[in-house]
Amino acid sequence: xNAPQLVxxxxxxxxxxxxxxxxxxxxxxxxxxxxxxxTRFTLDMAFNAGVRALPVTMVVAAFAGAIxxxxxxxxxxxxxxxxxxxxxxxxSMCREMGPFITGVILAATVxxxxxxxxxxxxxxxxxTALEVMSVDPINYLVMPRVIALxxxxxxxxxxxxxxxxxxxxxxxxxxLGVSQTxxxxxxxxALASSEHFLPKEVYxxxxxxxxxxxxxxxxxxxxxxxxxxxxxxVGLAVQTAVRNSVILIIVxxxxxxxxxxxxxx
Amino acid sequence: MIELNDVKKQFGDRxxxxxxxxxxxRGMNYVLMGPSGSGxxxxxxxxxxxxxxxxxxxxxxxxxxPTMDRDQLMALRRRMGYLFxxxxxxxxxxxxxxxxxxxxxxSKLSSSEVDDRVQDVLRMVGMQNSAEQxxxxxxxxxxxxxxxxxxxxxxxEYVLYDEPNAxxxxxxxxxxxxxxAEVRDRLGVTGLIVTHSRACAVHCGDRIGILENGRIGLEGxxxxxxxxxxxxxxxxxxxxxx
Ligand SMILES: Nc1ncnc2c1ncn2[C@@H]1O[C@H](COP(=O)(O)OP(=O)(O)O)[C@@H](O)[C@H]1O
Ligand SMILES: [Mg+2]
Numbered sequence: 001x002n003a004p005q006l007v008x009x010x011x012x013x014x015x016x017x018x019x020x021x022x023x024x025x026x027x028x029x030x031x032x033x034x035x036x037x038x039t040r041f042t043l044d045m046a047f048n049a050g051v052r053a054l055p056v057t058m059v060v061a062a063f064a065g066a067i068x069x070x071x072x073x074x075x076x077x078x079x080x081x082x083x084x085x086x087x088x089x090x091x092s093m094c095r096e097m098g099p100f101i102t103g104v105i106l107a108a109t110v111x112x113x114x115x116x117x118x119x120x121x122x123x124x125x126x127x128t129a130l131e132v133m134s135v136d137p138i139n140y141l142v143m144p145r146v147i148a149l150x151x152x153x154x155x156x157x158x159x160x161x162x163x164x165x166x167x168x169x170x171x172x173x174x175x176l177g178v179s180q181t182x183x184x185x186x187x188x189x190a191l192a193s194s195e196h197f198l199p200k201e202v203y204x205x206x207x208x209x210x211x212x213x214x215x216x217x218x219x220x221x222x223x224x225x226x227x228x229x230x231x232x233x234v235g236l237a238v239q240t241a242v243r244n245s246v247i248l249i250i251v252x253x254x255x256x257x258x259x260x261x262x263x264x265x
Numbered sequence: 266m267i268e269l270n271d272v273k274k275q276f277g278d279r280x281x282x283x284x285x286x287x288x289x290x291r292g293m294n295y296v297l298m299g300p301s302g303s304g305x306x307x308x309x310x311x312x313x314x315x316x317x318x319x320x321x322x323x324x325x326x327x328x329x330x331p332t333m334d335r336d337q338l339m340a341l342r343r344r345m346g347y348l349f350x351x352x353x354x355x356x357x358x359x360x361x362x363x364x365x366x367x368x369x370x371x372s373k374l375s376s377s378e379v380d381d382r383v384q385d386v387l388r389m390v391g392m393q394n395s396a397e398q399x400x401x402x403x404x405x406x407x408x409x410x411x412x413x414x415x416x417x418x419x420x421x422e423y424v425l426y427d428e429p430n431a432x433x434x435x436x437x438x439x440x441x442x443x444x445x446a447e448v449r450d451r452l453g454v455t456g457l458i459v460t461h462s463r464a465c466a467v468h469c470g471d472r473i474g475i476l477e478n479g480r481i482g483l484e485g486x487x488x489x490x491x492x493x494x495x496x497x498x499x500x501x502x503x504x505x506x507x
Binding site: 125133 | 339366
């Protein structure tokens with residue numbers, strides 16, 4: 001096979017994969033009517049996702065906030081303008097870093113385990129068994145997971161935002177000589193000065209988290225459902241799930257920021 | 266009655282089924298044998314409508330399966346049980362919940378009726394004492410029996426068995442074979458059994474078919490096949506086979 005053929009083949013496969021994910025998302029949306037019957041399971045899933053991701057997310061959030069404050073603080077110090085450190089940390093945490101960190105960690109912890117669970121079920125015929133019993137795997141397996149992550153990701157993101165700002169405030173006080181009061185006041189002003197109920201940064205960030213949660217769960221379930229060939233296939237499904245989730249988090253994150261800040265003003 | 270007529274199925278450029286024809290009369294057990302990867306599971310999947318054939322006819326109770334719509338398929342699947350290799354149980358549900366699953370999703374039975382039915386089938390397969398256990402805590406033979414209970418709980422007319430004795434020791438295998446024969450004799454179920462096991466064929470099979478190159482290469486009762494001296498019969502049913 002020559003190079004153009006290989007590229008063509010790989011492109012076709014990508015398009016095919018993307019089509020599967022989009023189709024799965026649509027069918028998940030169509031099966032939302034089953035949510036009342038799956039409430040218990042959905043809540044279990046959400047709770048597990050939260051518990052599994054919480055410790056790592058909090059540690060990473062604290063350090064990310066600290067790095068953010070340090071990075072900007074070093075530059076601001078040259079202009080003697082460290083008073084706005086709280087504002088900058090709060091806004092970039094809420095708009096970009098919070099959802100991004102939460103998304104990546106959820107992809108690595110919860111998304112991967114979703115792909116492994118569903119992939120294992122797929123290669124051991126359990127998914128087929130559901131079909132044979134006329135139990136739709138989409139509303140039984142996929143929909144509760146998508147809803148669980150779509151709900152958990154914004155909740156965790158709110159926590160991540162808060163812990164990140166705390167991390168930033170420590171660095172500000174310890175290393176940059178910005179008092180806690182000044183830092184928190186400027187952070188609070190940035191987040192409270194808004195004609196809306198929540199400032200744009202916060203709701204854009206939470207909206208991002210909602211999209212990320214949905215995307216991670218859908219992509220991970222899709223990878224699981226397409227697993228084949230035993231334990232090796234499950235491993236590959238996990239790899240695909242995490243890789244595709246991270247790519248989507250970055251691309252969708254860009255698109256959403258662009259949309260809210262450049263397209264829609 | 267299950268009837269396949271000249272069914273062909275290709276995956277990629279590999280012709281898996283190349284015109285297989287077989288028929289399972291009502292209340293009989295048909296045993297389908299053949300080498301690994303020869304398309305036995307694919308054959309079963311055609312019958313329950315998970316895989317559609319490229320051509321040929323698949324009929325269950327006189328109705329053509331490949332052209333069924335969603336609702337017709339659901340109705341068909343309610344009349345049909347499918348026992349998977351290793352049971353294919355959902356491992357976060359208990360044994361009893363696994364067996365109840367097909368009833369809970371679709372039938373209008375009350376929860377006490379569901380419980381009664383579940384208890385009945387669990388008793389039939391001898392698993393009534395493990396109802397609350399998790400599938401991860403029970404042995405392979407027990408999983409298979411629970412899988413059989415789940416296949417039987419909707420009171421199907423047909424049961425498809427995919428390698429019901431793979432990886433089991435001879436004693437447990439024997440219990441499963443007795444159960445399969447009992448399902449036919451007591452419940453009048455029409456069965457199609459995929460297996461490599463000579464003991465299973467001898468014990469439960471009214472008729473044996475051996476797959477070769479995507480179609481039935483040899484067919485008959487156990488006695489007919491063993492006396493035929495055909496190489497396929499020797500390979501699968503001869504004294505060297507297990
Ligand atoms: N959905 C599918 N897509 C592609 N190939 C398949 C599919 N299902 C089965 N096959 C292939 O068909 C062949 C026969 O499979 P199967 O019926 O499972 O064999 P067995 O006789 O051991 O049960 C195998 O080589 C398998 O890889
Ligand atoms: Mg098979």
